[in-house]
Amino acid sequence: MEIFVYRDGADHVEKGHTVEQLPELLKQQKDVIWVDMEAPTAEDEKILRDVFHFHPLTIEDCHENRHYPKIEEFPGYLYLILHGVRADTSPDHFNTIELDAFLGPNFVITYHHEFFRSIANVKQLLQTTPVVCRRGAAFLLHQILDQIVDYYSPVLDDFDERIDQLEDDIFTLKSPSNVILAEIMDLKRGVLRLRRISSKQMDVLYRMSRGEYSLIDQPMLPFFRDVHDHLVRVTDLAENYRDLISGALEAYLSVVSNRLNEIMKVLTIFSAVMLPLTFIAGVYGMNFENMPELHSRYGYYAVWAIMVIVAVGMLSFFWKRGWIGGGKAGNREP
Amino acid sequence: MEIFVYRDGADHVEKGHTVEQLPELLKQQKDVIWVDMEAPTAEDEKILRDVFHFHPLTIEDCHENRHYPKIEEFPGYLYLILHGVRADTSPDHFNTIELDAFLGPNFVITYHHEFFRSIANVKQLLQTTPVVCRRGAAFLLHQILDQIVDYYSPVLDDFDERIDQLEDDIFTLKSPSNVILAEIMDLKRGVLRLRRISSKQMDVLYRMSRGEYSLIDQPMLPFFRDVHDHLVRVTDLAENYRDLISGALEAYLSVVSNRLNEIMKVLTIFSAVMLPLTFIAGVYGMNFENMPELHSRYGYYAVWAIMVIVAVGMLSFFWKRGWIGGGKAGNREP
Amino acid sequence: MEIFVYRDGADHVEKGHTVEQLPELLKQQKDVIWVDMEAPTAEDEKILRDVFHFHPLTIEDCHENRHYPKIEEFPGYLYLILHGVRADTSPDHFNTIELDAFLGPNFVITYHHEFFRSIANVKQLLQTTPVVCRRGAAFLLHQILDQIVDYYSPVLDDFDERIDQLEDDIFTLKSPSNVILAEIMDLKRGVLRLRRISSKQMDVLYRMSRGEYSLIDQPMLPFFRDVHDHLVRVTDLAENYRDLISGALEAYLSVVSNRLNEIMKVLTIFSAVMLPLTFIAGVYGMNFENMPELHSRYGYYAVWAIMVIVAVGMLSFFWKRGWIGGGKAGNREP
């Protein structure tokens, strides 16, 4: 647990306060106090209960760690659940970490079970530009939210790239086809999850940005609206990616079926050309005593001639129908 | 029929009161009375009518036992229909039991046709921590709701596991394919039912948690909001499972079609390679008198050589087109 | 045209009044008058116009008989269009009859072009329990609505059964496949129609049950809400059936395609096994003078041995790939 205190009007952020000092610190209405709990212990949860007097249900929600983004107003504080992108996330295994946050008139509490990139960034920011605290606790919370949302952009770019790559793979069929199919399924799952998280997060930000809560005052609203706009874009793109992935699946099915089509054509042509020739050969393999052709001097050569004519005739028939390479209405591969 | 009475301020819950005492008990505005009717008789329904004076339509609704979750306000009481998960439910046969509940200022009545796990749990809870009654009838009802909703979680985990298993089965095609298809249909049916029930239940809880009813006072709202949040998650996951199952069906169709594709390829290659060879053999099986090759000393060996060349030529043609195993643009199984 | 009159406080319902008495009867604000017009004549429509002074458009609507359920308020009366299930309806030919109804402060008028089961039932009810009129005209109308909605339940059961039957048929493919397809189409059409009608009817009941109309007073609302709940269930199930039928179509397409798959496999195996054998036989049918094998004593038997080896080799290859019956990864029919 780390405690940061910004004294009103100061030019730096104090660190290293102890839990015992908290009640005293909270009395300073104009200061800004940030308590960050990483991998919190039972001790930490006791502070939430006894020092901040949060509703037992919210503390339980913090502890459980499997909720979607939401916001709830309680007397004297706001309780938020937010989701940040995991550092090791990838489009086919999209994953998030939960952040629980409390916003009071002069404090922000963040609670998370694992290391959280955005939180670490804001801590650094406090050292370099402590001025971000001057606008109060809500602005500090906005900084955290902004950092969280910024990490969604590279994920979207990853999705973009993977879908492009996927579409290329589909048309060239370079990868084995079941690999492509599994990739489509994974991406779809990832996009569905991204959309679900980001649309819920968008709802949270929407409520924060329309002036519903007295803890977030008028001049703060444009900042939360800005974060909301980012999330609208994320949600919109996730929707878009879902459409593109559906399209990719359809294209994939069609390309695979076209391939089958092509193979079928080869079979047809081979069978259709070979079968009559084999039949002709069979006829003159018969052992009838009275078969005049067999005794003709040029019978053998005549049969070869007939076979060639039959083969050429059939091939040109297929060519005219556009079933072979450069026909009238070709169905070639591009 | 069991009657539980919690006297205001007491430290235990009284049991064993008789129906005749009910009117007297109900006069104590600060006590909490819980009447649980399991497999109710006509006698029990008479009590609902004559002691509690409930609207005849609600009593009829109780009796009928095939409604979706709903909530209705009547003068002096709330009438709820809720659905708990059956103990013997499974993802492909998702099933629920109906619970009818009445909430009055100082009483809760539960009415169900079968043994109900959540009710049994709350009865036990009353023995161990009778304090749950201290906050009034609405809090007791919240306990029951909480128990009901908790039983949805393992069902969701079951669905999760079955869908994962299903996706594995699809890619390996280990199970016979019609078995997979039937499994997909069953899971879809189960998920549709789960979503229908939980979304209606969610609506009920939403109305209970937004302070619409005077019988549920302000400090109770966060508790009902908590149950509501659980149901939002259930509904959301049910939606998600539906999407995944649709995706699984598409994948299944595609995998089956890929398999056909593979089989077709083998046919094509066999036919295409064998037919010309058979034709060549047929040619030299003809009985023409004048076939010079037949009398050549090495004619037979030459024909074998031609056949090998034809076969190798065709195989390499197919290999180049990527139709056989390790070709230029392989379409192998992964 | 039949006229029923219930005098306030009486214990029976009078029948057999004439049209001429109507204006006089309507003056008794506390009585309840029900005029039922079956297969109405121009005479009847004149009564609607001249005695009841209904808006000409509503009378025209009655006459036309091809509207969806709706409700409209006019000064002094409500005009409703409702749809009852036809007696001869079946899931694949779902059909309804239109009922036009007018509700005034002390009268109900029902107008229908054909015999209407629910109306007949209510007429009988009036004889046995005339008390249903004691609560006024709105309650009488509720009785009619209740009867109408009750006839939807067996239709839903029929749908349920037919869809179950359909799913069985799909997996066994007992019926010819185009018959199944036609059945799916018919059921879909029926369900779409059921959903359309019942959702519109639900809207009508919703407006009646929320206290929007002064002609339906507060104590009547739960009764209409009850009918509304029934229709919610009907609409919900219709929605559910639509989903199941879509699923059935997908399953059907997949089962048919699996069947093709199975047939293709047999073809592949036969061709693939037979073609090489035929080729070998062809080779030794050639007429070359110099073919040493032909003169070998055991050549013939050696060829048979080779053929058996080739056949067994290929079959075991297919068996290993899971293409034949009990292979490693069987694709058998269940």
Next chain:
Amino acid sequence: MEIFVYRDGADHVEKGHTVEQLPELLKQQKDVIWVDMEAPTAEDEKILRDVFHFHPLTIEDCHENRHYPKIEEFPGYLYLILHGVRADTSPDHFNTIELDAFLGPNFVITYHHEFFRSIANVKQLLQTTPVVCRRGAAFLLHQILDQIVDYYSPVLDDFDERIDQLEDDIFTLKSPSNVILAEIMDLKRGVLRLRRISSKQMDVLYRMSRGEYSLIDQPMLPFFRDVHDHLVRVTDLAENYRDLISGALEAYLSVVSNRLNEIMKVLTIFSAVMLPLTFIAGVYGMNFENMPELHSRYGYYAVWAIMVIVAVGMLSFFWKRGWIGGGKAGNREP
């Protein structure tokens, strides 16, 4: 441009007034003036601007002739765009004509680029029953709207018939299959257009019928509500047709695929039966010196017997699997 004037209380409609008289006529608040502009000239548009003082944007909208139905209120008048069905429309080429209309307190102006059936009908109506003007300008406009909407009914009947015909064609596959597919595409396009137009028109009528505009007073509302109801039905049926057409496409794809299935079966059976027989014949066509069977007296007949047994055995195998005509689980055409 034609001008019709109905003097308050008169029993006929005057015709033949000139443009110059218009300003004078418009001063009579109780008269009803109808100006119809067919294929309007720049002169006509000047009148809209200078005599009626309409907003320049509305005049521009009139001129442009490619808008969807809409309604806009301006000080002193309502501006409407409506779409009538073209006389030469057909389900696969559904087409509409645009009508621009202005409604003032005592005037109606209609503006259209082509001959408009509904307008012509109303002109005739004015001659026979001039009384339609007695209720004011809004009622005259209602007459026009009513005529326009009436022309939608035959189109719906046409769609109905075409879809029925289409479904028959699909199951019999009488027409060439690409013709059916093109028909499905055309009908879908037509239905989408119909739905788009009629739903926008429905919105216009909805706003006119709910008393939003002071120019349409209370007693007029049921008349516009009546037109609205017609459009609700049109939109609803268009929706329904869209569903049916989607279903028809699915059925078509399935029927085509069943056909392929059937053809595949014939191929399988022929190949599977013929190949072994050909193989047997091939065996005894071999030229080995030592083939004892060849010298046997009844060898030839024994081979025939074997061939018949093989053929019958295979056919009965297929028959048992239900792949031929009257098998255990037949897949016959109905």
Next chain:
Amino acid sequence: MEIFVYRDGADHVEKGHTVEQLPELLKQQKDVIWVDMEAPTAEDEKILRDVFHFHPLTIEDCHENRHYPKIEEFPGYLYLILHGVRADTSPDHFNTIELDAFLGPNFVITYHHEFFRSIANVKQLLQTTPVVCRRGAAFLLHQILDQIVDYYSPVLDDFDERIDQLEDDIFTLKSPSNVILAEIMDLKRGVLRLRRISSKQMDVLYRMSRGEYSLIDQPMLPFFRDVHDHLVRVTDLAENYRDLISGALEAYLSVVSNRLNEIMKVLTIFSAVMLPLTFIAGVYGMNFENMPELHSRYGYYAVWAIMVIVAVGMLSFFWKRGWIGGGKAGNREP
């Protein structure tokens, strides 16, 4: 950066003012000032901050250049993001340029990173008809919006044409099939993007046209409503194109599958006709000593006769089933 100033009542627009003059110019409440920033520098952004005192977030939004259309109200000004169609856009690569605009009581500021056609057009318009400024800054902004929206029309026409072309290509299958599929995917992507942009833009215009902002006064509303109507049409058509493209994909898949069907038929007929003939020839190629037919004088001719009968019999069987050209129930290509 270019500055245009219209002095109230003047008959021309002044150009060439410097940044330094801006504060002075802005004090003239009745003048209209337009500042256009093309490819803006840090200097320009400084002006936005220091001269106009815009909110830092809006300036950042301008700079970033990857937002969807939106509108935000700040004290004293409106901030809009709009998207114009790029000059080099095409249906399969639909692309837009972002325009940021600020509307104040007497100024309009436009900010764009590239050359913007619509802006250039309005600049020209100012020279020819400076009167457009007389109605104030909002009307000037409307001119810009109108120009932007006008450029959407040719794009829609392009889409229309391409989809028509596509449908033709599908039925003739002139282009190679993967080319068609790629075209469908590209068009779908383009249409999805068009719809996304135009529907967001429509929302912006909707809010501007309903009188929500005091900076746009009552008489201006019809003008913005007009632009809104154009965007409704764009969005509607985009929706329509999406439906048509989905339909095209379905048709494409079906046409490809029909083609396969046709090819399969040829294979079936060839195989089915040839195999029995080959078998017969094989039979009489057997070397049994005792084969009476072989010694018959007309045996050879008899076999030929049998072969012809078999072939004709089979062809007529296929013809009757409608599998060949002009059969009973033909499945010909149109």
